[in-house]
Amino acid sequence: MVAFESVTKRFGGSNGQPAFTALDGVDLTVARGGITGIIGRSGAGKSTLIRLVNGLEKASSGRVVVDGIEVGTLAETGLRDLRRQVGMIFQHFNLLSSRTAFDNIALPLEIAGMDRKAIRDRVAPLVDLVGLGDKADRYPAELSGGQKQRIGIARALATEPKLLLSDEATSALDPETTQSILELLKDINRDLGLTVLLITHEMEVVKTIASQVAVIDKGKIVESGRTFDIFTAPQHETTQSLLSAAIGAKLPEWIRADLKPQPAPGDRALVRLVFFGETAFQPLTARLVAEIGPDLNILAGAIDEIAGEPFGSLVVSYAADPQTLERAARFYQQTGLTTEVLGYGA
Structure with a gap:
């Protein structure tokens, strides 16, 4: 037109x-x-x-x-x-x-x-x-x-x-x-x-x-x-x-302020999980817990609709040791789940 x-x-x-x-x-x-x-x-x-x-x-x-x-x-x-x-x-x-x-x-x-x-x-x-x-x-x-x-x-x-x-x-x-x-x-x-x-x-x-x-x-x-x-x-x-302020789960500022780009011993990884398309309706969070263990904490979450399509996001944290990070990365690759590492914190 x-x-x-x-x-x-x-x-x-x-x-x-x-x-x-x-x-x-x-x-x-x-x-x-x-x-x-x-x-x-x-x-x-x-x-x-x-x-x-x-x-x-x-x-x-x-x-x-x-x-x-x-x-x-x-x-x-x-x-x-x-x-x-x-x-x-x-x-x-x-x-x-x-x-x-x-x-x-x-x-x-x-x-x-x-x-x-x-x-x-x-x-x-x-x-x-x-x-x-x-x-x-x-x-x-x-x-x-x-x-x-x-x-x-x-x-x-x-x-x-x-x-x-x-x-x-x-x-x-x-x-x-x-x-x-x-x-x-x-x-x-x-x-x-x-x-x-x-x-x-x-x-x-x-x-x-x-x-x-x-x-x-x-x-x-x-x-x-x-x-x-x-x-x-x-x-x-x-x-x-x-x-940045319009889409997805938002972390409280007191958590964001303490995030670091690299992990120290004993730190946890904070990761945003994004759900849309084929991943929108699958129980992937439960499967992630089964993959890396029960030490997974949900810090924030949001369910949204964009142009009539479902869109959801969760911010989770889990241990940032090499074994856990490797298992999580393998799971994301297998499932096609979109993720973003927000940083690391105690």
């Missing part, structure tokens, strides 16, 4: 001031009919990237292609046509306070010149779709944050777009409301076949909703692929840093 081809975007550079490079040679494809997330820290280039899709910004070089149309070549009339095919929802809702929920949803249709009866026929089902059939005559000041965002989603769908852009759409909401909005977006993606491209700094959002993810850092895409693959085995240090 969307292709970024060697896209660079610079700002400034006039009056003797150096240009700021917001995007630097971005190559990325967004699959039709899927949900793709773009994650990164503040200032990484996420918002600039998404604003190139509907022509709110223009690339300095490279191509942005949406459903076969190169955005940078469009004149104003072509951009208007494109924007009817690309809906957008915003972090702070961007509703007009003087218009009811119904009339906020109807606004893009009015601008397009649609007659009032056709507008009613289009908007009424959208109000029901987002679960606010009883709030159609309310003004934004009378709605909660989650309800305002639902109206924003309905407004974005009013022109029957092929692509929905989400610019930090849940970051102003509480966790419970965020979850309900994500469920709504998943339903829309599934039922309408709508392609969704979202940007966020919230790892939980991507983990819950996106099938594909790209990580952006300092204007470059540093890693991309299936959400499950990226989250369970991040390769780039930026991805590892972003995900």
Whole structure:
């Protein structure tokens, strides 16, 4: 649905001031009919990237292609046509306070010149779709944050777009409301076949909703692929840093602070065991105890779901003597269990 081809975007550079490079040679494809997330820290280039899709910004070089149309070549009339095919929802809702929920949803249709009866026929089902059939005559000041965002989603769908852009759409909401909005977006993606491209700094959002993810850092895409693959085995240090607090079992800081890279006599090995795919449903912990003996301690554990797939992790400790370490290593090799040695401690 969307292709970024060697896209660079610079700002400034006039009056003797150096240009700021917001995007630097971005190559990325967004699959039709899927949900793709773009994650990164503040200032990484996420918002600039998404604003190139509907022509709110223009690339300095490279191509942005949406459903076969190169955005940078469009004149104003072509951009208007494109924007009817690309809906957008915003972090702070961007509703007009003087218009009811119904009339906020109807606004893009009015601008397009649609007659009032056709507008009613289009908007009424959208109000029901987002679960606010009883709030159609309310003004934004009378709605909660989650309800305002639902109206924003309905407004974005009013022109029957092929692509929905989400610019930090849940970051102003509480966790419970965020979850309900994500469920709504998943339903829309599934039922309408709508392609969704979202940007966020919230790892939980991507983990819950996106099938594909790209990580952006300092204007470059540093890693991309299936959400499950990226989250369970991040390769780039930026991805590892972003995900460190979002995935898997967490060790208490008082344990982490005492870990050493090499064992001393009498120390124990602290090892993270990761369960997914074929290992997710096997009793491997019990088999590990049988292999190395009962002196195995479980220090932390977590069961999670990433892009609809199960993922679990345990942090265990056992004696760091050579015989035990060798038996454990042999067991991991035989079973295919993914492991990470976190360090050694008393």
